[in-house]
Amino acid sequence: MTPQSSSASPSHKTPSAEGHGQSGNRSSSQCLVVMYHYVRDTEPFSSHGISGLTTRLFRQQLDTLCAHFEPIDWPTFYAWTKGKADIGPRSFLVTFDDGLKDHVQTVTPILHEYGLRGVFFVSGQPLASQMMLTAHMLHLLLAHLGETHLQQALRSYLKQHAPERDWWATLDCVKAVNMYHYESVSRAHLKYFVNVALPVELTRHALENIFQAHIGSPRRWSQHWYLSWDDLSAMQSEGHTIGGHGFSHNPLAGMSLPDQWHDIKRSARLLHDGLGADQRPFSYPFGSFTQATTDLVQQAGFAQAFSTNRSLVASNAGLFDLPRVDTIDVDAVIHEIDLCQTH
Numbered sequence: 317m318t319p320q321s322s323s324a325s326p327s328h329k330t331p332s333a334e335g336h337g338q339s340g341n342r343s344s345s346q347c348l349v350v351m352y353h354y355v356r357d358t359e360p361f362s363s364h365g366i367s368g369l370t371t372r373l374f375r376q377q378l379d380t381l382c383a384h385f386e387p388i389d390w391p392t393f394y395a396w397t398k399g400k401a402d403i404g405p406r407s408f409l410v411t412f413d414d415g416l417k418d419h420v421q422t423v424t425p426i427l428h429e430y431g432l433r434g435v436f437f438v439s440g441q442p443l444a445s446q447m448m449l450t451a452h453m454l455h456l457l458l459a460h461l462g463e464t465h466l467q468q469a470l471r472s473y474l475k476q477h478a479p480e481r482d483w484w485a486t487l488d489c490v491k492a493v494n495m496y497h498y499e500s501v502s503r504a505h506l507k508y509f510v511n512v513a514l515p516v517e518l519t520r521h522a523l524e525n526i527f528q529a530h531i532g533s534p535r536r537w538s539q540h541w542y543l544s545w546d547d548l549s550a551m552q553s554e555g556h557t558i559g560g561h562g563f564s565h566n567p568l569a570g571m572s573l574p575d576q577w578h579d580i581k582r583s584a585r586l587l588h589d590g591l592g593a594d595q596r597p598f599s600y601p602f603g604s605f606t607q608a609t610t611d612l613v614q615q616a617g618f619a620q621a622f623s624t625n626r627s628l629v630a631s632n633a634g635l636f637d638l639p640r641v642d643t644i645d646v647d648a649v650i651h652e653i654d655l656c657q658t659h
């Protein structure tokens with residue numbers, strides 16, 4: 317199906333906060349949208365340099381955010397970006413990517429302590445076919461095998477199953493380091509190689525093969541790795557927002573337009589069928605999108621979309637290219653804001 321051939325679009329409910337303005341000047345207000353992934357205390361992710369937080373650091377960051385900003389939920393944020401509500405001059409919204417089990421086990425209980433409501437972006441594949449996403453197989457393999465052994469296993473798989481090309485020669489080292497600026501150079505190269513440079517099907521086959529050999533069945537792992545439909549329904553009924561994060565979680569900018577459309581539309585339909593026709597936001601997997609992608613996300617029925625561009629959201633921001641700040645950059649951004657205000 318092509319974007320042009322579809323006129324189907326989910327019916328939408330009006331966000332509950334629309335029209336319920338708070339005090340503040342809409343044109344000068346700004347919102348810090350924070351992006352999180354792992355929030356857990358257990359190994360392997362609290363101490364291996366993988367973008368994640370322990371619950372202690374998560375609480376500490378929420379304390380900092382609450383001290384500097386006023387929390388808002390997504391319906392309020394959405395109404396503000398549409399010019400239908402005012403927010404305080406400095407607000408913040410918390411978002412969580414990848415539909416990880418952490419989000420129901422550790423995140424929502426803490427958000428409830430603080431009286432906060434978050435946005436949770438989930439990919440379709442784990443919900444539809446109980447498969448691990450390649451990004452998470454990579455994280456687990458890095459934690460279990462280490463960088464050197466994983467690289468050896470990958471080289472050996474590619475040599476055996478895809479010998480027609482020197483795949484490592486296709487790696488763009490500058491882009492790799494820009495995208496994974498929070499990682500060591502060698503790890504940034506490896507993550508970029510697997511997540512972006514290799515063809516997606518080859519990546520999936522290689523990682524599933526290595527995962528099966530060293531860790532276990534990817535299908536069995538996915539059952540305790542990701543949020544279930546029951547988790548998502550419960551989170552939604554508690555006032556959190558569930559948004560789309562692609563179906564396959566592959567970088568959209570690297571796909572043909574028909575493939576992008578197929579992936580985005582499947583994500584929209586799955587959430588519509590599983591959780592109802594509420595308006596939902598979208599976040600681009602790996603922050604990867606083009607102008608054409610933004611049109612497809614809109615045509616698929618999503619209300620707005622978040623990128624990973626590091627900036628605050630202004631009231632006149634484009635609805636399908638909304639910036640977010642990664643958890644590891646929050647302190648630096650607050651420091652920059654404070655510096656601006658004292659000059």
Ligand SMILES: [Zn+2]
Pocket residue numbers: 413414561565601602
């Ligand atoms: Zn993601």
